[in-house]
Amino acid sequence: MKFLAHIRVTLKPTVNDPQGKTIAQGLGRLGFDSIESLRAGKYFEVRLDEASAEAAEAAVEQMCEKLLANPVIEQYYFRVEPVAEPATTG
C-alpha cells in the first residue's frame, strides 16, 4: 500500500532558534508588528510503500530518529495517510 507521510521537525522549545529570530525581525521590518515569536523548522513529504499503516508509521519514526531529526535538539511530529493507488492498466 502507498502512504504519504507529512513530517515536521522543529527545534525543542528550550533550544535557541537564531534563524527563527532573524526571520521574525525581517517580518517586523516589513511591517508585520503582531508577531510574538517565530520558530523555524523543516518539513518533509515522504511517499512510501509499506504493507500497513502501522508499518509505514514505524518506518517514518525510524527515519526521523536516524536521519531527518537530531533527537538531542529537535522534536518531530508526523502524520501518515494512505494514498489511493492509480488503477493498473492492461
Add this chain to the structure above:
Amino acid sequence: MKFLAHIRVTLKPTVNDPQGKTIAQGLGRLGFDSIESLRAGKYFEVRLDEASAEAAEAAVEQMCEKLLANPVIEQYYFRVEPVAEPATTG
C-alpha cells in the same frame, strides 16, 4: 487574541528538489527501501496577536507571499489556531 500559525512551504511539484533527492538516497543507504519519493521543505510556527482569526489568516498569507515563500517556485499551506491566553494576574 493570540493565534498560532503552522506554515508549510514546499517547492512546487514541477520544480526539481535536489535536497529531497539527496535525503531520500541517504535514507536508502540506511536501509529504508520503501521510499518512492521525498520532498524537502520549510516549516514555521508563528505566534501572533491579531483582532480576529480572519485578520490572523490575512497576515500569515501576506507573510508567506512577502518573505516566507518564493511564490515563483514554492507553494505554501497554513493553518491558524487560536491560543488560550493565560489568565492575567493581579
